[in-house]
Structures are given as C-alpha cells and as structure tokens.
Amino acid sequence: MTEAPAHALHAELVAVLAAVSLGQPRVLTTRCGQALPAGPFQMLHRSLQAGLRSWVETQTQHSLGYVEQLYTFADRERPEAAHVLSISYLGLTCEPEQPPQGDTSWQDWYSYFPWEDWRDGPPAVLAQHILPPLQAWVDEASNTALRQSRQARVAINFGADGQAWNEDLVLQRYELLFEAGLVEEATRRGIAARASLPGRAMQHDHRRILATGIARLRAKIKYRPVVFELMPPEFTLLQLQQTVEALAGRGLHKQNFRRLMEQQHLVEETGAMTAGAAGRPAKLFRFRSDVLQERAITGSKLPLARGA
C-alpha cells in the first residue's frame, strides 16, 4: 500500500534435513550437533527453494528429493542481529551412506526431544523430569484463569489428566517447555530456569525450527505419501512400518498397518524376497510412483452433496 522507507535486512536459509537409517530418525546438523545447516540467501538463485537446494547439495553431496518451506521468522534470540530473517525448509532424503565430513553430522532427533519418543510406551523422562516441574508452573499462576489455562495446556500437550498423547504437537510442547523455563534456550532469553531437562539444546532458535520440522512431518505422513522419500527403492513392509514409527515416535499395529498399505494401493510387490536376515524372508515392495501425483491419502472429511 504505502511505499514507505523500507528497512534493510538479511535473509538466511535454514534446513531441517531428515532421514531415517537403521530405524532411527536423523537430522543433518553442523557444529557438532549444535546447529542446523544454514546459509545466506543469494540473490542469484532463481528462487528461495532453488537457493536451499543448491546450498544443501554442495554442502552434503546429497540430492534432495522432497523439499517444502516450513516457516519464516525474525529470530529474536539474537538481539545484535535482529534484522535477520530466517526462512526454514524441510527436506527429506534417503539413508545417508557415508558420514559427512567436518563438523557436519547426522544426529538422532530424539537426542533433542527425548520426550517425543513413545515407541516403547511413555518415556520415563516425562514422569520424572517434565510433569512435576510443569505442575509447579501451573500452580504458581497468579490467578485462577491463568492456572486453569495452563493446566489445560499441559493436559492437552503432554497427555496429562487422562488426555491421550498427540504426537503432532511437537512444536507446541517445545514452546510450552520454553515458556515454563524448562529448556536451556529459554534462560538465554531471560526466562527463569526451573529445572534442567534431558535433551540437547541448540544454538539460536534452531531447536525450535527442528521442532517445527518434526511436527510438520508427523502431520504430513498421515495424509500424503511422503514416507517414500525416506525409503530405498525396494523395502519390506516391516522396514516401511519402522520408518513411520521412527517419524511418528509411536509403535504401530503390525497387521493393521499392512492392511492399510494394501488398501491404499501405494505399494506393489517387486516379486523379489529378502534373504539372509533373521526370520522368514519377506516380500520386497516398491512405491507405486504412478499414484504419487499429488494424491492425498485421505478423503474429503466434508459431507459432500450427492454426486457432485
């Protein structure tokens, strides 16, 4: 509307590069696991996405399959650099074969968010290190309305008070822990520390960006066939299930998972079988790429009128 005096600033691309290897979800990090790969946006790039793609590919020798934008924010953790815009992206790649060089490395997601791994049931860290200080945070609210609001947030996000665990709320959980002074990054921003939690911190707000990426991915695998970007060309159903379990952080029901795969016609048998592993050999499957074309898994969720 108004062509006002604009403010000069810098744009930085930040990548959450995810992979799953040996059944564990991993993210590409720099600075020995303390930061996400990031680089300045070069105006010579054709687009933001192309900028990220070229940057990551030169850094890691990895071709990036799927890329999507996550979120853009002004990093408020760096007061001296308040005019930096961070544009974050989520990228999916297949298993990394060779370890990257330098201080770049693949790290387990759950070393940053130990409370997010429910594959073996509720993680001990929840009852031991999280819920007690969160309850203290609820109780110290200055008035009843605030206390009730906090109680409800804890219940919904952490599955307390009989609520079920919802694995999609990764970002909200991190932000709640931040607000309650339970993560190291919060104390850097002047929030009073309450307790120290298992789970590695990251520089700047990179752990928050990682939480955003995990949340987006967990939500997405439920309605788009993106898991296959993380799989080798051929795989068994168990490998596929374990990949989904690694991402969702939850154990899945084997038979029902298989039936679901069959029913959605997303995979087809290659005819080959596994060999050499423990147990009975399994059929190998491949993704049916002809069905990949922008197809949503789920239906409309709206009760459409007849025919139309």
Added chain:
Amino acid sequence: MTEAPAHALHAELVAVLAAVSLGQPRVLTTRCGQALPAGPFQMLHRSLQAGLRSWVETQTQHSLGYVEQLYTFADRERPEAAHVLSISYLGLTCEPEQPPQGDTSWQDWYSYFPWEDWRDGPPAVLAQHILPPLQAWVDEASNTALRQSRQARVAINFGADGQAWNEDLVLQRYELLFEAGLVEEATRRGIAARASLPGRAMQHDHRRILATGIARLRAKIKYRPVVFELMPPEFTLLQLQQTVEALAGRGLHKQNFRRLMEQQHLVEETGAMTAGAAGRPAKLFRFRSDVLQERAITGSKLPLARGA
C-alpha cells in the same frame, strides 16, 4: 540500518484477509480489487505476526481473530525489485459491517477464480474456457513423456478423465493455468498467451498469494475448527453450513453436515431461536469455546498399537 552489503533486501508483509458475508466468501483488497493489502515490515514490531496484526488493525479497524503464516517467497514478477521478500499471512475475521474507505474493499473470492465455485455443480467456465485450451497445451508437448505428465496434471487438478474434483488444489490449478499461459499474470512474465479466461487478475503475484490462502483455508477447515472465526457469536446450522460451502466452494449434504456437527460436539444450543425469516424458526447455536483448545477434529490416521 548500518551497512548495505551485497545481500541486503527488504521484507514486505502481505495479508489474505478472509471473511464470509451473506453466504459469499470475501477477501480484503486494495487498489480497487487489484491488490492485497501489503506493507513494509517494521523492525520495531515484536514479531512478524505482531507486525501484520498491528498493520491490518490500523488499516481496517478490524480485530483479527485468527492469523497464520502462509508462505514466503521472492517475488519474481518484479525484476526491478528482485530483492523484495514477501511474507504472506492468512487472517480470518467476522463479517465486515461497514464498507472500508478509500480504494480498500471486500471482493468476492470467485471473481478471481470463477472455476473454483462448484456450489451449483461444475462451473460452465471449465468446459467452455479452460479445458479446451488446456487440452491444446497437453497436445503440443514436445515428447510423449511430457504430454503424459501434462495430461495427468490436468486430470488430477481439474477433474478431467473421470477424476473427481478436489477443491483443495486451488494453488496447483492456478499454477497450471499460469504455466499454460491462461492467466494474464503469465503473459507479464513472458509466457505466450493462449486464451483469455474469465477471472480478474491482480498486481504482482498477489493472485497467487490469494490462491495459496484459499487452498490453505480449504484444507484447514477439514481438520481444525477455524470456521467459527468467521461466524457471529450465534448462528443457525444452515448459516454454518453455508459458510463452509462458501469456503469449500462445494455444496454439502444437509443432514450429514448436521450429524457431523452434533457428533463432534463443537457447537451447543443457546436456547434461543431465529424469527422473521422464511421457513420454520431455527435453533441458534454457539461455538463451544472450551473445546477449542488446540483440538484437532480428526483422529490419528495411523494404526496405533494397543493401548499406547
């Protein structure tokens, strides 16, 4: 502020502000409907979101209920201003009572995207003005693979070849029309014009941003209770249904819609009834705000293992 190094750029906030009044979906525009409200990002704002909120509220005297970030891109339509980053937001407000002043106005969504309104069945513009030139675009592909790929895209996005219409693909449809030279904005970027289509164009890439907003909103109403941000405090079920229909651009099945509402426990009766309108008086409902707390409508879609 201080230095002006190589990669200095400017950030601009662009808003897709949506409302529904009289059963029609509307968007707030400037320049007589040719642009979306936009303004420079001021570093004094606490955050990007706060920047947008304050900007819109001073411009429109409207309180913004729900706001979410849409997408960030480098606008490639303005070569002279290639270092402008546009950060777009979707905002939802209740019915506007008084018309805004100046060249700001509320416009019907579907004046920009006439092919998106399927409330009365397939719009005539599809068969008349869109599918024929799209078929020509498919046929002129330089090789078989490209032609098949184009054919599949047309089928999936526009419901051709027996495919069902998917109302969520607003952005992909616009981008396909752009690529095929069927929208005015494409010719500004040097793509050969193929035919002229009903549907107003916008400045810069604002129509693409609007498509992004509509697509996001159409997808979101299916799993989050955001419709209520567009409703008055009390409403009838038909009004609610017509609002959803306006957003989705599709007619819904009355009885099943009502059952769905009941079953999800998102609304409750106020006890009051409508009066004066044609037909039998209807019960008035309100949104159950106690259930609003970050609750997703749908279930997990993953076959969880027992109990966990």
Added chain:
DNA sequence: TCAAAAGTGTTATCCTTACACCCATGT
C-alpha cells in the same frame, strides 16, 4: 528346536453415505 519375523483370518464397532419422510412458520 527355538527365536524372529512374515503372513492369514475373523469379529465387533464406528463412521460415512445415502435414502425417505415429517414439522413449523410466513405469505
């Protein structure tokens, strides 16, 4: 022979979709 993993059946329940039909009000 046993552990490990693959694979098969079956059931109850719920949700979705699609019908058809009756009720209350204003004109």
Added chain:
DNA sequence: ACATGGGTGTAAGGATAACACTTTTGA
C-alpha cells in the same frame, strides 16, 4: 395451500481396532 427451511429415522457399506493363530526361515 404451499413454499421454505428445520429436523428425524434408518439402513447399507466400508474403514478401524482388536483379537488369535499359522508359516517360513536362520541360528
């Protein structure tokens, strides 16, 4: 009376969740 919109009932089909059980391999 009739048009308009509100509201109820019911039945078929499919998806989901939860059971338990058999089969084939390597060690």
